[in-house]
Amino acid sequence: MYLPRSAWSQARVSGNPFTLGIASGSPTHDSVVLWTRLAFEKEDASRLQPGPVAVRWELAHDDGFSRIVQTGQAQAVAGLAHSVHVEVQGLQPDRWYFYRFVVGDAVSATGRTRTFPAPDAVVARLRLAYASCQRWEHGYYSAYRHMRDEALDLVMFLGDYIYEYPTAARAVRAPTGGWLLTLDDYRQRYALHKSDADLQAMHASCPWMVTWDDHEVQNDYAGATPGDSGPPAPDFAARRAAAYQAFYEHMPVRASVLTQAMAGLASGAEMRIYQRVPYGRLASLYMLDARQYKDAQVCTREGKAGSSTLNPANCAAWKDPARSMLGAQQESWLDAEWGRAASKESGWNVIGQQSLLGQRDFHRGPGQIFWNDGWDGYAAARTRFTGALQKHAVANPVVLGGDVHENWVGHVKADYADAGSASVGTEFCGTSLTSRSNGNAKIPDTLAENPHFVFADSERKGYGVVELTPSKLTTTLRVVDDVTRADSGVQTLAKFAVQAGRPVIEKA
Numbered sequence: 001m002y003l004p005r006s007a008w009s010q011a012r013v014s015g016n017p018f019t020l021g022i023a024s025g026s027p028t029h030d031s032v033v034l035w036t037r038l039a040f041e042k043e044d045a046s047r048l049q050p051g052p053v054a055v056r057w058e059l060a061h062d063d064g065f066s067r068i069v070q071t072g073q074a075q076a077v078a079g080l081a082h083s084v085h086v087e088v089q090g091l092q093p094d095r096w097y098f099y100r101f102v103v104g105d106a107v108s109a110t111g112r113t114r115t116f117p118a119p120d121a122v123v124a125r126l127r128l129a130y131a132s133c134q135r136w137e138h139g140y141y142s143a144y145r146h147m148r149d150e151a152l153d154l155v156m157f158l159g160d161y162i163y164e165y166p167t168a169a170r171a172v173r174a175p176t177g178g179w180l181l182t183l184d185d186y187r188q189r190y191a192l193h194k195s196d197a198d199l200q201a202m203h204a205s206c207p208w209m210v211t212w213d214d215h216e217v218q219n220d221y222a223g224a225t226p227g228d229s230g231p232p233a234p235d236f237a238a239r240r241a242a243a244y245q246a247f248y249e250h251m252p253v254r255a256s257v258l259t260q261a262m263a264g265l266a267s268g269a270e271m272r273i274y275q276r277v278p279y280g281r282l283a284s285l286y287m288l289d290a291r292q293y294k295d296a297q298v299c300t301r302e303g304k305a306g307s308s309t310l311n312p313a314n315c316a317a318w319k320d321p322a323r324s325m326l327g328a329q330q331e332s333w334l335d336a337e338w339g340r341a342a343s344k345e346s347g348w349n350v351i352g353q354q355s356l357l358g359q360r361d362f363h364r365g366p367g368q369i370f371w372n373d374g375w376d377g378y379a380a381a382r383t384r385f386t387g388a389l390q391k392h393a394v395a396n397p398v399v400l401g402g403d404v405h406e407n408w409v410g411h412v413k414a415d416y417a418d419a420g421s422a423s424v425g426t427e428f429c430g431t432s433l434t435s436r437s438n439g440n441a442k443i444p445d446t447l448a449e450n451p452h453f454v455f456a457d458s459e460r461k462g463y464g465v466v467e468l469t470p471s472k473l474t475t476t477l478r479v480v481d482d483v484t485r486a487d488s489g490v491q492t493l494a495k496f497a498v499q500a501g502r503p504v505i506e507k508a
């Protein structure tokens, strides 16, 4: 039933409470999350800030909202920064919808979202973008303006949505605020990002699946162990809980993600964001969490916190099988998911996670140097990961990653220590949206030393587009001309193809 606006008890607002935009995400074949966060201007703030505010939402078949599918009312509460997470249920599979929010006379922008095909449906095509690392002060989000033209079904965001730094040298645009330590700090930094028109428009154009990496809390933190940036928080558990809460408040994730009370989060309870969602019979989409549960980095230089390179010959802990990247519970969950028939039947198993999976030895010739924060610092955990892919004969694994601010394209090896070992999947680790990298001077050497990779670039910023059909994967690396310009153009850096049933990367 569609009720006229006057039938709802709603707050009176004089300004626009929707300046932080709207978003949708966490889609399944019959549901999707609709998100917004109210931001009150001037006299609205003093009147509405303390209390809950009723927000009406509408979901329709058309952008004129003449064919309403569902409508309802949600409470935006002060304790969750007046964020709204509506889980719309009972939708048709494989359909596009339009949505918007209403408070008083204020109406949000209109968003476009979709459900996934039913798990048993035969699906011709899926187009998704993967993106990560959008440090505000390192550039503009013109990449998102171009991403809107890619006709996407989904964005997979792979971490570092915000950074906890005050600013950077040669900042392209200065962020507001200093080091992020408190809930209010994190909220303000998310609000800054959410004010960006290009980012808002990309959120409004299709659903997102999201995970986080370290900078949503602190550089190089690992599980319950703090990292090394800025002033130390007096209580890291409390800082992490605040950061996790702010992540929840600003992302289109399900309310069930917030299963624990805030006190529970501070005492170490999990905020579970890992998941698997089928996209018909065409693909299984995984989003992993390789940050919340990981063991601390080992053999960091001079016993400091955080990351550095390590030499495995001088680091006994490097091989320790007790160390984990995903945590015991997520590892066994993933093993069970891969053991299910679905992972063998579905055409592609697309595994979104934070970092570069493949081994990257920075030392030319005999001997090895690895970076200890990524999978290279967790050798036994990576071998369990690739071993489980083989054990369960997972169909067409495709690993997507981020974190390194560089494009890396390669083959997933059964055993990275053995150059002759089988290729068990493919990997596309994306460059950053904006965050800086070191340039291509050393890339040819690193590629030569690590021949399981077929392509790398450490200069260009942007995103990747993966198109899946039952018989073929095509990945296009899209890069902006100049990340320091808001009006930058975009171009294709490289394009690759993988045939189903054959984990070999071809130039396309």
Ligand SMILES: [Fe+2]
Binding pocket: 133, 134, 160, 215, 403, 404, 405, 435
């Ligand atoms: Fe990053």
